[in-house]
Amino acid sequence: MKVGIDKLHFATSHLYVDMAELATARQEEPDKYLIGIGQSRMAVIPPSQDTVTLAANAAAPMLTAADIEAIDLLIVGTESGIDNSKASAIYVARLLGLNRRVRTIEMKEACYAATAGLQLAQDHVRAHPDKKALVIGSDIARYGLNTPGEPTQGGGAVAMLVSADPQVLALGTESCVLSEDVMDFWRPLYHTTALVDGKYSSNIYIDYFQDVFKGYLQKTGMQPEDLAALVFHLPYTKMGLKALRSALPLVDDAQQASWLAHFEHARQLNRQVGNLYTGSLYLSLLSQLLTDDKLKAGDRLGLFSYGSGAEGEFFTGELQPDYQAGLDVGLPQRLARRQRVSVSEYEKLFNGQLAWRADDQTIDVADDPHRFVLTGQQDEQRQYLDREA
Structure with a gap:
């Protein structure tokens, strides 16, 4: 029985800041951001959007009534949680109108958590092939204004419907995982922005990729040339390119050229959005499938998931005959x-997020075109609006 990703959909803000303009405002050469980091635009998340609304806006457009009836597991992977106790998945389930019998959980391990959710979901569906699972990676990457990490911010959510006989990608049953206590990136409970040792984190990312990629090949007996393309977690797109280059010596010149060409498609949409934390790998997968006309049914893709702190996993999936039918084509x-x-507007929006305090707060949602919005906080409870309700 095949199990995997049946549908794949994405949501982000309706706003962005141009990276060349941001570089100039920060007295940097534009090519440092455009080429050195590999980003062209960065999503600007307004105060009216958070982990919950992004997740719901990502999932709702792809779900049919039959899907909603069949979903009995909802997992939200995030490191942008809104509550130390209550899972964001609970809010998302209500907004989406899911069955009350659905199991709803939130998972955390930096940018890796959505992959943990995907692995759990496919095991669940293998045991219950008449059911479906919804996995969402939803995050807002915040490092602060005028910080070294600022150009690697962004935000959005990727929703994946997991089912038997999937339309998009049949997942393999084997993977290789590596997990160690590494202080390359973290966010203590008293911080609203992340702490990161940038160069160290980049090195750990590549080390983890090399370890789990080679471990997967040894474990399964698969050859590198069996993989049509490699898809990476992309906190910024240059990071994935560095990791890919480390694998090129394993294949011949023709395969190297093919992998590099596929990678340019896989990072195309990420260049326009920025860092999604848990959703970054899966936006890259969506970018690959939407923009790469050299792929075909039966191609096997290798996927590298990484979360600082640190955990990495390499796994594969096989493209299905009608994979385009399950994609977010718009x-x-x-x-x-x-x-x-403008940069000044972006800075105002960045500083206008719902404050971490007990006061009642109201957010102006008039300019936000999305279906699900955050309208504020009342009696220490976040207030969400479904404009179609």
Whole structure:
């Protein structure tokens, strides 16, 4: 029985800041961001969006009534949680109108958590092939204004419907995992922005990729050339390119050229959004499938998931005959229609997020076009609005 990703959909803000403009404002050469980091635009998340609304906006458009009836497991992977106790998945389940019998949990391990959720979901569906699971990686990457990590911010959510006989990608049953206590990136409970040792984290990322990639090949007996393309977690797109280059010596010149060409498609949409934390790998997968016309049914893709702290996993999936039918085909057009904001507007929005305090707060949602929005806080409870309810 095949189990894997049946549908794949994405949501982010309707706003972005141009990276060349941001570089100039920070007295940096634009190519440092455009080439050195590999980013062209960065999603700007307004106060009216958070982990919950991004997740719901990602999932709702792809779900049919039959899907909603069949879903009995909802997992939200995030490191942008809104509560130290209550799972964001509980809120998302209500907004989506899921069955009350659904199991709802939130998972955390930096950028890796959505992959943990995907592995749990496929095991669940293998045991219950008449059911479906919904896995969402939803995050807002915040390092602070005028910080070294600022150009690697962003935000959004990727929703994946997991089922038997999937339309998009049949997942393999084997993977290779590595987990160690590493202080390359963390966010203590008293911080609203992340702490990171940037160069160290980049080195750990590549070390982990090399370890789990080679471990997977040894474990399964698969050859590198059996993989049509490699898809990476992309906190910024240059990071994935560095990791890919470390694997090129394993294959011949023709395969190297093919992998590099596929990678350019896999990072195309990430260049326009920025860092998604838990969703970054899966936006790259979506970018690959939407923009790469050299892929075909039966191709096997290798996927590398990484979460600082640190945990990494390498696994594979096989493209299915009708994989385009399960994709968010309107995404490139939606990204092109976003509104550009100035650096000063971006800074105002960054500082206007719902404050971590007990007071009642109200957020102006008039300019937010999305179905699900955060309207504020009342009696220490976040207030969400479904405009279609």
